[in-house]
Amino acid sequence: MQLTDKFGRKISYLRLAVTDRCNLRCQYCMPAHGIDIVDRKELLSYKEMYRITRVLSELGVNKVRLTGGEPFVRRDFVKFLESLSFNDKLKEINITTNGALISNHIEKLEELNINAVNLSMDTLQREKFAQITRRDVFVNVYDTFEKLVESNLKLKLNIVVQSGFNTDEIIDFVELSKDKNIAIRFIEEMPFNGKGQRKIDEEWNFNKIINHIKNQYSVVETLQQKKSSTSKNFKIPGYLGTFGIIPAFTRTICGDCNRIRITATGMFKNCLFDGGVFNVRDFIRNGASDNDLKALFIKTVHKKPENGFVAEASRDNDVSESMSTIGGLSLFIDMKFVIKH
Ligand code: SAM
Numbered sequence: 001m002q003l004t005d006k007f008g009r010k011i012s013y014l015r016l017a018v019t020d021r022c023n024l025r026c027q028y029c030m031p032a033h034g035i036d037i038v039d040r041k042e043l044l045s046y047k048e049m050y051r052i053t054r055v056l057s058e059l060g061v062n063k064v065r066l067t068g069g070e071p072f073v074r075r076d077f078v079k080f081l082e083s084l085s086f087n088d089k090l091k092e093i094n095i096t097t098n099g100a101l102i103s104n105h106i107e108k109l110e111e112l113n114i115n116a117v118n119l120s121m122d123t124l125q126r127e128k129f130a131q132i133t134r135r136d137v138f139v140n141v142y143d144t145f146e147k148l149v150e151s152n153l154k155l156k157l158n159i160v161v162q163s164g165f166n167t168d169e170i171i172d173f174v175e176l177s178k179d180k181n182i183a184i185r186f187i188e189e190m191p192f193n194g195k196g197q198r199k200i201d202e203e204w205n206f207n208k209i210i211n212h213i214k215n216q217y218s219v220v221e222t223l224q225q226k227k228s229s230t231s232k233n234f235k236i237p238g239y240l241g242t243f244g245i246i247p248a249f250t251r252t253i254c255g256d257c258n259r260i261r262i263t264a265t266g267m268f269k270n271c272l273f274d275g276g277v278f279n280v281r282d283f284i285r286n287g288a289s290d291n292d293l294k295a296l297f298i299k300t301v302h303k304k305p306e307n308g309f310v311a312e313a314s315r316d317n318d319v320s321e322s323m324s325t326i327g328g329l330s331l332f333i334d335m336k337f338v339i340k341h
Contacts, residue, residue, distance in 0.1 A: 003260075003297060005270075005304035011132035011259060013228070014061050016049060017264040018077060019069040024098050026122075026133035028160055028193050032134055042283050044266045046080045049159040052262060055293045061260075063279055063325040065118075065237035067096040069324050071265060078105055085112045094118065096158070097202050099144035100137045106147050118185075121144055123166045123175070132165070149180050156183040161204045163189070170209065171216050174267035178240030184243040185231050188250060190272075192323040206232070206247040213243070248272075254307035270299075270304040275315030277303075 003011040019038050021340050022030075031137065044052070053064055053088060064084065068331070071077050084093055092115040099119045102109075109117065121141055129138035148155045159166065161174055173299050186209050213234075214220050223233040223242060231244030251273075261269040266281025277300050305311040 001058070001294075003056075003301045004300050007304075007306060009256070009304070010185075011301050011304070012319065013059055013063040013065070013258055013259040014053065014056055015065045015067055015259060015261040016050065016053065016069050017262070018027050018066055018071045019043060019074040020081070020264040020324055022070040022098070023100055023135065024070065024137070026160075027132055027134070028162060028189055030193065030324055034323055035322045037255045038265055042265050043283075044262075044264060045078065046083070048266070048284055049080070050083055051284070051290075052293070053090070054087060055082060055290050056260075056297065057087055058290075059294060059297055062090055063092040063094070064090055065094040065096060070098055071095060072097055072099070072101040072105070078108055081112055081114065082314050084141075085114075092116070096120065099148075100127060100135075100187060101146045102210070103140065103147055106144075106151050106153070110152050111195070114153060116156060117148055117279055118156040118158050119148060120158040120160075121145060122159050122162065124176075124209065125169070126158050128166065132164075134160070149182060154183075156185055158185050158187055160187045160189050161209060163204050167204055167212075170212055174213055174216075174236065175244055177236070178239045180241050182241040183233070184241065185246055186243070187246045188248045190249045190323075206252065207244050209245050227256045229253075229256075231319050249309035257307075260304075268300060270301065271308055271311035273308040273315070274305060274311040 005011065008249070020035070020043070023033060025032055028134060053061075066081070068074075081093065081095075084090065093112075095109070095114060096118040096277045099121065117142075121129075122132050126136070126138040129141070130136040145157070155174070157173070163341070170186065173186070176182065177184050188205055188209075210220075217236050219237050221237055223235055223237045225231075225233050229244075231246045232253070233244035235242045254271075259272070260273065262280060263269065263276070266279050266284075267276040268278050268280050269276055271323050278296070280293070283296065288296075305314060
């Protein structure tokens, strides 16, 4: 059985937020005072997350990305990884992290055969890092970066491109791929900043980023990529690593999307831009069986919107929540209604 939407897209990739808490306060993600975190009881338990993942893996999901908030701030996260690694239907377990707390866990991640770590590091300058994240932890994050480069884990470096703030470092980041076998990924800034406002002076979208890079190098090679890749990927000939651009805001690659998302409070999202479709946590806590869960996933995925613009248009609130809590909205649809209709 393979989850498939009405456009024939096979859904094989789950992004699971293990917490809404974060140890950083990135400017583009949340206000300085942080976001309103939910009561611990409202977070999915590890047992619930394990069960959701197992049921989805029986429906053809074979790749999981663990994210947050910051996954490593949740107690026993590494133990949870270990239990997930026992599910042999999962071909890949990936993690997105800010890296500030993980340098002691790298060996364990290698042992557990974690496929890839996406490390978020938006600048290579300590003061700027402190300004962006409102925390002075660049030294720890850079140390993690160096350890990950030396490790067996695949490393992707996520950089949110912020107009006038780190755009002067785009080429410095591309240069990191010269002698390191890593994938640099520039992300278009999105309005998910917990404030409901998009304050961007000059749009650094996909085209502007790639043109900026092409102006610096005589040849930029375009790479073939997996259909469902989130980024369009490139390489400077002779460089060990690659770089890519994620059109997160201009949404030009939705057509090949194979992903679903479950937030830390159990909100199921067919698309980053939808407002949340139903709450899996409540469904489970109301006694749903594995078969009930399967029926609901199949029915809901079938209705996945064609792209992020359609998804955004269908929501009844603005895109303004923080990425850290995304979908952790109090949106609740009666589960019986979802099943019957
Ligand atoms: N704490 C982890 C981290 O920092 O990677 C995982 C969660 S974080 C929400 C996941 C990714 O979303 C990070 O790469 C972060 O930079 C990105 N992100 C957060 N807010 C964003 C925004 N408004 N626009 C674009 N990317 C954003």
